Amino acid sequence: MRRIVMGVLAHVDSGKTTLSEGLLYLSGALRKLGRVDHRDAFLDTDTQERERGITIFSKQAEFSYGGTAFTLLDTPGHVDFSAEMERSLQVLDCAVLVVSGTDGIQGHTRTLWKLLDKHKIPTFLFINKMDLAGSDRDALLAQLQARLDSGCLDFSQGIGSIQEDLAACDEALLEHYLEGMEVTEEDAADLVTRRLIFPCFFGSALKLEGVEELLDGLAAYASAPQYGPEFGARVFKIARDGSDRLTYVKVTGGTLRVRTALGGEGWQEKVNQIRIYSGPKYQTVDEAPAGTVCALTGLTHTRPGDGLGGEAGRWEPELEPPLTYQVILPHGCDVHAMLRNLRQLEEEDPQLRVVWNEALGEIHLRLMGEIQLEVMTRLIRERFGVEVSFGAGSIVYRETISGPVEGVGHFEPLRHYAEVHLLLEPGERGSGLRFASSCSADQLDLNWQRLILTHLEEKEHLGVLTGSPITDMKITLVAGRAHLKHTEGGDFRQATYRAVRQGLMQAESILLEPHYEFQLELPPDCVGRAMTDLQAMGGIVDAPEQEGELVLLSGHGPVAGLRNYWREVASYTRGRGRLNCALRGYEPCADQESIVAQFSYDPERDVENTPDSVFCSHGAGVNVKWSEVRDHMHVDSGLRLGLERPRQAEAPPAGRQRTYSSGSLEQDKELQAIFERTYGKVEPRAFQPQKKPVRTSLSDEKYAIRAQKTGPEYLLVDGYNIIFAWEELKRIAQQDVAAARSTLADILSNYQGFRNCVVILVFDAYKVKGNPGSVEKVNGIYVVYTKEAETADAYIEKTTYDLGRDHRVRVATSDGLEQMIILGHGALRLSARAFKAEVEESQGQIAKLVAQHNQGNREWNKLGRTARITGKDL
Structure with missing residues (x-):
């Protein structure tokens, strides 16, 4: 069956x-x-x-x-x-x-x-x-x-x-x-x-x-999936039945038997019982074939989302609790004992998020809303016998950055050494945190690189505006250095944490607040009041829709304003209105300055998350402020983001002691002035780039791209990006998107003929279900429609990587994230504005050549008529 x-x-x-x-x-x-x-x-x-x-x-x-x-x-x-x-x-x-x-x-x-x-x-x-x-x-x-x-x-x-x-x-x-x-x-x-x-x-x-x-x-x-012979299982729930801890799993391959040893990183335990639940009752079985949902006893280290056996990877949730509440304990209750009890509940529901504030000795819970708060109060009373209360809830904020920045961290007390350079880039809204490495193995061994990525993932990194967790960001390891003798694993942990914070201190940070999607049904005479309220709280409201005798308002707005708004709706509609909300995600905070002022957070005084670095001087560790760290770095990552001062000379090798007093720097300048008066001006040694630079400049006017191999030039064009960036094409697209695509293809066909390059025009088709993708040649240029689940950015990134090895490649796009990936693959990029100017210049030169050609034809035809009249040969 x-x-x-x-x-x-x-x-x-x-x-x-x-x-x-x-x-x-x-x-x-x-x-x-x-x-x-x-x-x-x-x-x-x-x-x-x-x-x-x-x-x-x-x-x-x-x-x-x-x-x-x-x-x-x-x-x-x-x-x-x-x-x-x-x-x-x-x-x-x-x-x-x-x-x-x-x-x-x-x-x-x-x-x-x-x-x-x-x-x-x-x-x-x-x-x-x-x-x-x-x-x-x-x-x-x-x-x-x-x-x-x-x-x-x-x-x-x-x-x-x-x-x-x-x-x-x-x-x-x-x-x-x-x-x-x-x-x-x-x-x-x-x-x-x-x-x-x-x-x-x-x-x-x-x-x-x-x-x-x-x-x-x-x-x-409904179709049943095909399962393989290798055992695998996915954990989706943790619960308790009396003293038994239950791990709910779905068997996704092979067969699970009692007394089977299961394990993960650092643990291995045996399954004592396999229970098949139906409602409140269950029956025990000796084995569970693939496709079975069952509860296991005997496992104490499992977490929801874990994969067991051949089911690799960990499942991560999408929804995040937007509210936080302080747990107020009764007099005489042991706060540490209650913290252990609440950790049990967090184990069953990881999104409960128990937060321990050691400095204040307070426990905070992150929850989805007030109904969950009431349920949690009763659950704590019934399970642990403690009557707790909760403080007034506050909003869980997030932070991100507006532009790319390089963060550097150095940790070098005596007999320790690690240096880390990270590229912090803003991501799409709702993308969370992503980690990657583009550091050369010649510079930093892969085992150290993997360790740094582990340290990035193991901690909830805090922003510098309010001390809220960061999100919607990609963090890439771009450079680093270890010492053959003195580097230990904990050194890279310290350097990594400090690099993240040092980068955030330089960046322009953005405060994000949670938003609800709402649907508000109310009588027509209350629409004006509702729209005024929603817009005042920073909400976005769509056009009203008539739903029978009521009016429907849809849109999204901050959780801070909407969380208790249902009470006002019930009041001014006399019970006839109804508000439905669902968590949408995080959006930029409309009142960032006042919220930041309320938190009064000083990132430089947060010793648990310091942005400063530690260097070795005269045999002892010296703390260097985050704003001065770059002057003492031992590695140049090759990044030029327009914010850093270029290094004039190499830093001393790892382990060499140096001092950082302002007096020694002034003395060096004085000695250099004496030398130049005697022997002439000293030209600083030109910067010697690394063998494999990880990034080049992001500026439109100046960037240093590594030398390309000779061969035909390729131009990749992000079609929809260009259409909606060029005003004339955008106007066409508002009426007919197909006509805008055709017009752009015609323009690029003329451009290709004039520039003698190979043009590849890429359009997103990743939302078309079952679409296998297509490539066709239209008027001499290649027109690509991406396959299902593949964006134009992904296609361009892959193609740039493949072509960039043997050809000169340029990419026309205004996508900031895509520009950085392109540069990392050794290609040149053109913004939509710069590409438009180049196309217009080409069109002008084409028109000029056509005019010259037509003038030549007219003169030739005139000579021909003269020859026919006079009977002379041309």
């Missing part, structure tokens, strides 16, 4: 748990149908869940239907418990997204859809509460196709009536359909697996209407 792990997801109050109850009842797994409002639902096993009528913890249930063994995971729908839901995504084979027929697509529904799309999970939709007034099947289907995906199709009556719609989703399938062949269930299942279509079923979970059709659809169109 094939095995499928299915998750049920929804916005809160959409009827998700009721649907799960109906699926279990109709499949025969339950004899009695429970209800959420009667507090007897099979999967609401926790007391707080039954009291509140919401799902707080994900639950597992087993049932069989249509020859398929299903594992159902019922996940929380409230935004405060999104972390619990998100952890379940990593083990799903398919998902059922429940949408309320009376409410339609809500804020959290879109968040769930984005997560499902990112993890490429085949998705079915169940539109619930169709028995209630205000639900319109056709309008809801149109809304799903417009706001989620055009592949949302009504499967309630099977696939006989939607053959043409199914065939249109795939080119090969369409050809067979046009030849008279029907689309089969196997074809439809393949389309579902590839996320080209999303079957929709309409009904009422409470009345069991449409639920059986959904079961039939799951059995027919």
Whole structure:
């Protein structure tokens, strides 16, 4: 029997748990149908869940239907418990997204859809509460196709009536359909697996209407993955049952048996029990084949997201808690004992984020919202017997930088040595932190480079504005030095931490604050008040939409303003308004100066995160301020970002002692002046670059690119970047994007003929599902459409690397991050502005040549007419 792990997801109050109850009842797994409002639902096993009528913890249930063994995971729908839901995504084979027929697509529904799309999970939709007034099947289907995906199709009556719609989703399938062949269930299942279509079923979970059709659809169109013979498993949840610590895993390969030894970095333990849970009950088994979701006892070092056996890598969550609260303990409670207890809860929910402030002796928790706060208060009381309270919540801020900068760190007390140079670059919003190395192994051994990357990843690095964690940044190791005798691992830890902070001290930092996506329903007479409030708090509001008798306002705004705004909405709408929020991510803070002033954070006094470096002088370590560190560095990374002073002379080799007193520097200048008066001006020795410079200048006017090999010149053009950077092409694109692409291709064709180069025009097509990519020659130039999941930046980066070995390569783009990658591969780059000027110059010279040619033709024709009249030869 094939095995499928299915998750049920929804916005809160959409009827998700009721649907799960109906699926279990109709499949025969339950004899009695429970209800959420009667507090007897099979999967609401926790007391707080039954009291509140919401799902707080994900639950597992087993049932069989249509020859398929299903594992159902019922996940929380409230935004405060999104972390619990998100952890379940990593083990799903398919998902059922429940949408309320009376409410339609809500804020959290879109968040769930984005997560499902990112993890490429085949998705079915169940539109619930169709028995209630205000639900319109056709309008809801149109809304799903417009706001989620055009592949949302009504499967309630099977696939006989939607053959043409199914065939249109795939080119090969369409050809067979046009030849008279029907689309089969196997074809439809393949389309579902590839996320080209999303079957929709309409009904009422409470009345069991449409639920059986959904079961039939799951059995027919959900595909089971293929598993390999090698054992592998993915950890997605940690829980406790009395004294037993439970590690929930999905077996992704081979077979897991009792007493099997599992391990990770620095630990190895044996599995004592394998439990298969269904609701509150479980049965123990001796082995679990691939595709099984089970709970293991005997493991104490596992964490959610870990891979076991052949399942390599670690899964990282997308959603981050935006609020932080201080834990206020009752009098006489041991703070360290409570910290250990809270670490247990953090182990079960890593996004809980327990923060210990050693200086103040305070414990802080990072949470998603106030409902989670109430649940946490009761959970602490029931599990640990302590009645805690929480202080007023504050916002969890983040920091990033606006431009690239080089950070340097040096750690050289007596008999220790390490130096690290890092390139800090801003990343796309929501990209988090990324780490890489472009340092030559000739300069720093690979084992030291890997150690530096480990130190970058092991710590939460803090910014310099408010001491908040940094994000949306790429940190690249560009240079470093170790000592053959005196370097130890801890030396590079110190140098790495200091390099990050020294770079942040130089950069222009940006404060980021969390934003919610919101949907606000309210009466028409309250729209003006609402828009004024939202804009005052720094929100972005889309155009109002009429939803029956109410008006819908959508957009996004700061969590600081929206977190308690629902109270005001209820007040000024007299209970008729409703606010739905879902976490969007981080955006630049609208009131950065006042927030920074409130924190009063001094980065130079933060001794745990110092930007200063330590050098050796007269046999002892000397602390050098971050602003003076560059003058004493022993390595030149080769980076020229326009901020640094060029080095005039090499630093002494590692281990040599030197002094840094201002008196010695003045004495050196005086001796040099005497020498120049006697023997003439001394020219400083020219800078000798390293064999493999990691980067060159980022300036449009001056950059030092390493010498290229001879051969035909290639020009790569980021098509959409240029179209939306050139005003005339942008105007065309606003009317017809295809016409803008064609116009740019014509311009580049003339340019290529005049410059005698090879032009490769690249367009993004990575969002086109199933697109294999294409390369065609149009009017002499190569036009490339990237394949699915490949951006134009990625294609240009790869092509630049390949061509740059043997040819002179130039790239036309205004993407700042792409420019730095291009320069690192030895290519020249042109900004959109500079490229436009070059094209216009070429067009002017072409026009001049054409005019000269036409003038020559006219003179030749005149001579020809004269010759015919006079009868003379030309």
